[in-house]
Amino acid sequence: MAIPSPITPPPIPPTTQLRIDLADRGYDILIGCGLLDHADAVACGAASSEALIVTNTTVAPLYAERLRRVLAGHHARVHAIALPDGEAHKDWDTLNLIFDRLLGEAFDRKTVLYALGGGVIGDMTGFAAACYMRGVACVQVPTTLLAQVDSSVGGKTAINHPAGKNMIGAFHQPLRVIADLDTLDTLPDREISAGLAEVIKYGPIADDDFLGWIEQHIDALRARDKVALAYAVRRSCEIKAWVVGQDEREAGLRAILNFGHTFGHAIEAGLGFGTWLHGEAVGCGMVMAADLSVRCGLIDAAYATRIARLIERAGLPIRGPHLGAARYLELMRVDKKSESGQIRFVLIDAPGQASLHPADDALVAEVIEAHSV
Ligand code: NAD
Ligand code: GLY
Numbered sequence: 001m002a003i004p005s006p007i008t009p010p011p012i013p014p015t016t017q018l019r020i021d022l023a024d025r026g027y028d029i030l031i032g033c034g035l036l037d038h039a040d041a042v043a044c045g046a047a048s049s050e051a052l053i054v055t056n057t058t059v060a061p062l063y064a065e066r067l068r069r070v071l072a073g074h075h076a077r078v079h080a081i082a083l084p085d086g087e088a089h090k091d092w093d094t095l096n097l098i099f100d101r102l103l104g105e106a107f108d109r110k111t112v113l114y115a116l117g118g119g120v121i122g123d124m125t126g127f128a129a130a131c132y133m134r135g136v137a138c139v140q141v142p143t144t145l146l147a148q149v150d151s152s153v154g155g156k157t158a159i160n161h162p163a164g165k166n167m168i169g170a171f172h173q174p175l176r177v178i179a180d181l182d183t184l185d186t187l188p189d190r191e192i193s194a195g196l197a198e199v200i201k202y203g204p205i206a207d208d209d210f211l212g213w214i215e216q217h218i219d220a221l222r223a224r225d226k227v228a229l230a231y232a233v234r235r236s237c238e239i240k241a242w243v244v245g246q247d248e249r250e251a252g253l254r255a256i257l258n259f260g261h262t263f264g265h266a267i268e269a270g271l272g273f274g275t276w277l278h279g280e281a282v283g284c285g286m287v288m289a290a291d292l293s294v295r296c297g298l299i300d301a302a303y304a305t306r307i308a309r310l311i312e313r314a315g316l317p318i319r320g321p322h323l324g325a326a327r328y329l330e331l332m333r334v335d336k337k338s339e340s341g342q343i344r345f346v347l348i349d350a351p352g353q354a355s356l357h358p359a360d361d362a363l364v365a366e367v368i369e370a371h372s373v
Helices: 059-070 094-106 117-132 145-149 181-186 189-206 208-222 226-246 254-257 261-271 276-294 301-314 326-335 361-369
Strands: 015-020 027-032 050-056 077-083 110-115 137-142 156-161 164-171 176-180 345-352 354-358
Touching: 015 226, 027 226, 050 059, 050 094, 050 117, 059 110, 059 181, 077 094, 094 117, 094 189, 110 117, 117 137, 117 145, 117 156, 117 164, 117 208, 117 354, 137 145, 145 181, 145 208, 145 226, 164 261, 176 181, 176 226, 176 276, 181 226, 189 226, 189 254, 189 276, 189 301, 208 226, 208 301, 226 254, 254 354, 261 276, 261 326, 261 345, 261 354, 261 361, 276 301, 276 345, 276 361, 326 361
Parallel strands: 027 176, 050 077, 050 110, 110 137, 137 176
Antiparallel strands: 015 027, 156 164, 345 354
16 A cells, blocks of 8 residues: 655645636635645745735734645745734734835745735735735635625725725735635634624625525524535625626626625724724614615615614624714715715615615615614
């Protein structure tokens, strides 16, 4: 019997592979368990190029060394930088730490940045990759549910400005997305709930059957059942890939992915970034946007109640903070969907369908008053 060679890499475990169809910027999304141990799944870019793993102080002790080891055979040198953790650090000063490191150690333009972490790390690393030497490659290795179902896919990168969420950024598609479901094992329960907000989002905007599936599996998802999580990540990424493949730069259709986000971003900015999690603010924002859809005569109240009930079952708040309607409106005008000061909301036109609509301030104020404590 032949002794297996120790240098033969183990086979990649069962993996779902999806494609983002964007001509020369197209790429694969790999979804599976145990992917982080497989160089064939993870390592990207030119052989013998340099790599910088960008992560944070929470994720680094959990996964950075594993990733560094698996990349070492492919890249000439692999370094890592651990940024301070949290939405409050998604800013210029923290972004600059990445540039300081890249320049301080003379990383060249073939360098590949690996974003190892949640959406904050993914958005900042993607933005750094878009800017460094006018653009280097980036690989997304999302380790939160929210990042696996949404932020790692589609090429939106950004930092926050005190006046508004994600207002400074660029489109920069990754080379690949590697969603290792095993990394979700170490995620706090509150973060699982926050990720479920973005999963739920895909139902009302694009796939009413998926909404029904989530209703049936919400308890399994919260309990981190791997089969349920694998399907939720896959279906979410399929829908996102379908949308981004048609409208990469949000000329129209892609805006539907922002269902609940206009209200949600106001909550995040109004309370100070990091007070509520992004997913919590989006969940509550979807309750408000669903009610606005009812008040605009688009859907019946029962559908909005169904959405709110599911958001609550996901462990998310369904009542917003009491900032006052005037403050919400002021914050919501600083939104990338606003045109000439007119706020535009993603509203549900029918179960599984959504589009952008303007709305009267008075009606919006009624919604805010009805759903804030
Ligand atoms: P996050 O990046 O702050 O991560 C949440 C927390 O979980 C952090 O404390 C993080 O350190 C920790 N963490 C990450 N992985 C972990 C793991 N495996 N085990 C234990 N702890 C872990 O938040 P998020 O919810 O992942 O992302 C939110 C961000 O994503 C927001 O800034 C939002 O604007 C952005 N976003 C971007 C897009 C896009 O299209 N680019 C889409 C949606 C959201
Ligand atoms: N999460 C919104 C988008 O990717 O467009």
